[in-house]
Amino acid sequence: MADQKSAPGDMDAESFRRYGHEMVEWIADYLNHSERYPVLSRVQPGEVRDALPARAPERGEDFESILGDFERIIMPGITHWNHPGFFAYFAITGSSPGVLAEFLSAALNAQGMLWRTSPAVTELEEVTLAWLRQLLGLPASFEGVIYDTASTSSMHALATARHVAVPDVRQRGLAGRPDVPPLRVYCSDQAHSSIDKAVMALGLGHAALRKIPADEAFRMRIDALQQAIAEDRRAGIRPMAVVATVGTTSTTSVDPVPAIADICEREHLWLHVDAAYAGVAAILPDRRDTLAGCDRADSLVVNPHKWLFTPFDLSAFYCRHMDTLREAFSLTPEYLKTTEAAAVHNLMDTGVQLGRRFRALKLWMILRYFGAEGIRERLAGHMRLAGMFAGWVDDSRDFERLAPVPFSVVCFRFHPPDRAASEQELDTLNARLLDAVNRTGEVFLSHTKLDGRFSLRLAVGHIRTTESHVARAWELLQQQSAALL
């Protein structure tokens, strides 16, 4: 109990060493044996909250007892995203070099709002995003900036598109202006909800987002896009931007970006590409086509915290008109003026957030530690595992696949042929199967709806996931589905 309370200041060095070393051992053990824990937390709503005191302690407590409560109260309430049996949503990884980099970044506590508030934060971000850009095969005309999430990236993309469509919007806004017609943004009906939220936040309104129907493989229909734009123009609505998705959330389908880029060029519309999950597949030479046409986009987002082994959060936003984005947002009060402003970029100028965490450090360490080769190998491995699983589904009598598998996500459902079942009964059956499988604690899958049908999703993306984990998921699906009948 004697580690810090005698004098003000921080924890003393000796205590930091003791707890730090203890934590290294704990984390090493956790990362290598996370399979001890159920993937999906089993606590009930309110259970973690009710186990904690209602008030902060008056007196400081020993760090040992805080760690004890962490283990006893917090850990049961964790759903283990860093578990190789995590197959839900998009499976992600906080890889070891990334975890160590975050430790270092927290210790430095550098805040990169201005170049001078840590030149390395700004410049390492520039360098690391250039590395990633080259790996993705995008041209140097794309300048990058790191945000927290793809939601923030896409919001800034559409804010910049809005700035182009209504050049005085920064000063005059959108309200009370007879000179500004309703604006329109287009995306497919498979696009991510972050696009909906972006138009809502930006004051465009949800009605400003027109969802273009997708084809049978869940890709935006070009003819429908073309027609929607023409219709809108006739109705006095001003088309502003198209958001294409490379790797939609439900099925990882890829919109026909080259054809969309043609339309955007012809119609003078901003093209934003949401490649948050699948963009990184372009790092593989034989999958370079993943980002076909994206060199013609105005902006693009790819999330290293999704499928590039980077601890959450780190979203990489690329823009061919970053100066326009800066025009839309930059603003320097006196207390942030610096003498070197002309010679450098200040990260605060690229968007809403003033403060910027030192996120580039982890991406830099990860790219160096694994190398381009190591990353390709791991991404290819995940796609191989998903393909293997899809093959099992295809060969099975009782399961059916509901979408193509371009990357590492498989959409499928249980559909026993000898049970005449309505679509509604199948939905219920699959929802129960999902629940049963997740209850085992060995794997965690999620779901979506495809053409109205409840679909299970198995997403491979964790760095420690191997064939045995995928095989176990398949085994559990078979066992639990049999038990349901």
Next chain:
Amino acid sequence: MADQKSAPGDMDAESFRRYGHEMVEWIADYLNHSERYPVLSRVQPGEVRDALPARAPERGEDFESILGDFERIIMPGITHWNHPGFFAYFAITGSSPGVLAEFLSAALNAQGMLWRTSPAVTELEEVTLAWLRQLLGLPASFEGVIYDTASTSSMHALATARHVAVPDVRQRGLAGRPDVPPLRVYCSDQAHSSIDKAVMALGLGHAALRKIPADEAFRMRIDALQQAIAEDRRAGIRPMAVVATVGTTSTTSVDPVPAIADICEREHLWLHVDAAYAGVAAILPDRRDTLAGCDRADSLVVNPHKWLFTPFDLSAFYCRHMDTLREAFSLTPEYLKTTEAAAVHNLMDTGVQLGRRFRALKLWMILRYFGAEGIRERLAGHMRLAGMFAGWVDDSRDFERLAPVPFSVVCFRFHPPDRAASEQELDTLNARLLDAVNRTGEVFLSHTKLDGRFSLRLAVGHIRTTESHVARAWELLQQQSAALL
């Protein structure tokens, strides 16, 4: 070179242990001896960038050599926010328990978009923000949520105010609507630039922000606010919100919140309080008045990453109408639907960002480790040090104070009485003095302008800052100013 390259997967456990333990030693040394480094980085623009290869390595590299480059290339480019001689902007701290918590959080890599994606992320956030709310003396009617920065917090506050002012804005937006008049937000001319950025992002336009003049102590003038609202109403502009600041960035002045709350109630305007820096002072019983009137605000932001020893980033946003905020933003696509939705809150519903990092962990560990008592002692210590420094300025023949010192920031300038100097000459002299003092590498101060005069700012806020550091800053100011003459 043999630590991971043989087989895919993550770094092996043995290597993680080796580098982890090495890093604990490095960080313990850094936190206790950051004074070895110049506070303000001395690198030139482009120096860090040019020292790094232009492309990512093809083959993975040994972690040892990455750490070597970190030390050799990155460290010289760091401005040391975690240095007790950091007195610029608002001085902040990544305290030891916070650094350890971030390490743990990175290893778990839990993402709290939904309650089920880690119940402990949602519930620990709820509990920890309730603890902080009680410490601040705010009523339970305030519900909290954690964002990255105050910029994001204030943007969400004003988005919610916009939703109240224009109830169908979520669906219909602001453009092309003859039924929506120009909207207006009010803040003082001392308010933070994040308010400007928020109105720009939200499509209200910079012109929608009316800056109310401040009085001689840099506080919003109530008569001017009242008059501006009346004028706007007469001109057909719809007043929407007032942003009051508790602890402005230049001088830490406090707007008269009780009187502003009266006006907001009478005029039916949303009251948002930006207490990002100074709010925490209310944790001290004899400074409870810091947040006087704030219980009547609709929303309030306080940043534990500023003056509560929490590694960047963690902004605590409190709102008395969080359901309205959820109404403005929540949106659940099929792939995020859950069975427990009715019984829990899902963090993704509170704003733009879908993904949420496990930030509550660090605040929880910090509040427990230091305890309310330990936090009070440290905050009071910082205010005592600032008061001491202000006293030296006041007693000095050659320096003058330019603003009251309600908290831990002192605004002052060099003004030798025996040198007849114009205001412009004094500005130049003080800019040179600032530069000279920062060049010593022992301290880092920043500046602002007050009534047009260039003012130096000394902000106390680092947990390891002691009387000797403040005394050394004063000594350097005297030495360097003498040398300038």
